Amino acid sequence: MLVTETSLRKFTTGIFLAMGCSTEHAELATNVLLLADLRGIDSHGVARLTGYVRLWEKQRINARPNIQIVHQTPTTATVDGDAGLGLVVAPFAMELAIEKARQYGSGWVAIRNSNHFGIAGYHALMAVEQDMIGYALTNASPLVVPTFSNERMLGTNPICYGFPAGKYPPVIIDMATSAAANGKLEIAQRSGKTVPEGWIQAKDGGYTTDPFALKSGGGLLPLGSDREHGSHKGFGLAAAVDILSGVLSGANYGPWVPPFVAFLEPPTDPVGAGIGHFVGAMRIDGFRPAGEFKDHMDNWISRFKSASRVNEEQGVIIPGEPEFEAEADRRANGIPLVDAVVDDLNEVARKLKVSPLAP
Incomplete structure (x- = not known):
């Protein structure tokens, strides 16, 4: 699903307001999450929003600190x-x-x-x-x-x-x-993919490519x-x-x-x-x-x-460059969200009586 920045901003702010955040804090929290999605760091954007809600429901996050x-x-x-x-x-x-x-x-x-x-x-x-x-x-x-x-x-x-x-x-x-960041495991879990060898250690100390290995005692x-x-x-x-x-x-x-x-x-x-x-x-x-x-x-x-290249079609990437390119593209063309994230967001929205996410 492709979502406009405006639509995602309105939805996310609405969730934080429903949690009891002040308008100032809801807008600030939304800014932080949306910058991750705009910059292509999908693991730390609105995919994390339901996690904050669930911690708030457990009274482990104070909405009015x-x-x-x-x-x-x-x-x-x-x-x-x-x-x-x-x-x-x-x-x-x-x-x-x-x-x-x-x-x-x-x-x-x-x-x-x-x-x-x-x-x-x-x-x-x-x-x-x-x-x-x-x-x-x-x-x-x-x-x-x-x-x-x-x-x-x-x-x-x-x-x-x-x-x-x-x-x-x-x-x-x-x-x-x-x-690797844990969010990348979550992305692999949602998409049903394995992860590269060298990211996770199984409980017995050996390598594994199973993104669910942390749930059985493994570690990053x-x-x-x-x-x-x-x-x-x-x-x-x-x-x-x-x-x-x-x-x-x-x-x-x-x-x-x-x-x-x-x-x-x-x-x-x-x-x-x-x-x-x-x-x-x-x-x-x-x-x-x-x-x-x-x-x-x-x-x-x-x-x-x-700098001289090993492969003429691949130049040196400056740290932060891919994220700035992603931001320019996503501001213009929309932010892609996987179906599992959209479903999770809309389920939380239903519980909090917030309008569902629109494209």
């Missing part, structure tokens, strides 16, 4: 999200980081007591739009096994850097620290898949994200991070509050004039784009 700054210095802060939507809590924290950066050159904010915050790229782009370098991390439900383990201890723990450019789109490095593998291909590096990156997002903020970390799915209960022995994030903003003109930096970013991009 009192988001507070609980500790701060001129350049740093810790924010408590009051169990609110991460789609709302993380932008609040990034606005705070940006304001600190305006005054002091950089701002760094740790967040606790939050929930899933959508794509990390949304939050980094907030800083990029202010001629700043943006940084966004989050920990997540424990689905990833450390190198040499078969126990799920870490989330997919994405990391994102955003760098503004001049005539080119910004460079956005937004990636999971696991071999760190970036690199195995030690011979550098999985210890993916594990190290995921650990850094977990420490900055969870240990530093006072959120849960490691195997104590609450699951995103409503049918699984959070651990009974939490070590912190909710899910954790970490965001930052750095003023470019704290290092050199922003115009000079962006000119050189354009030069960096154009030089990499002109």
Whole structure:
């Protein structure tokens, strides 16, 4: 089903309003989800919407949070999200980081007591739009096994850097620290496809291509898949994200991070509050004039784009480039949604007495 941005925005905002969100928060949460769909990151767009509703029904998401700054210095802060939507809590924290950066050159904010915050790229782009370098991390439900383990201890723990450019789109490095994001497994499950070898480890430690393997005790593998291909590096990156997002903020970390799915209960022995994030903003003109930096970013991009090719038909892809191309296409031609997602969305809409999704 192809859906226009306008139709999907109206529907999604209506769901958040039906949950009890304020108009401001409903519109902000919708912006975060829709940017994922527009940029072709279907695993983190409206396909996640029903998950938020189910957590709200379980009273694990607070639709009217009192988001507070609980500790701060001129350049740093810790924010408590009051169990609110991460789609709302993380932008609040990034606005705070940006304001600190305006005054002091950089701002760094740790967040606790939050929930899933959508794509990390949304939050980094907030800083990029202010001629700043943006940084966004989050920990997540424990689905990833450390190198040499078969126990799920870490989330997919994405990391994102955003760098503004001049005539080119910004460079956005937004990636999971696991071999694949869990959302890609969900897409494979809905479409009845297997996944590539090296994404998942079965309970016995062997590779599997079954996207349902996590339900039988398997785990996602760190970036690199195995030690011979550098999985210890993916594990190290995921650990850094977990420490900055969870240990530093006072959120849960490691195997104590609450699951995103409503049918699984959070651990009974939490070590912190909710899910954790970490965001930052750095003023470019704290290092050199922003115009000079962006000119050189354009030069960096154009030089990499002109690198010699292994295959003449496939050039170097700059981080963030496919997403910007997808955004231009989907704004003009509509956003594709698979039938299973549409059915799930309309079932939740029926329960909440919201009009069904229209093309």
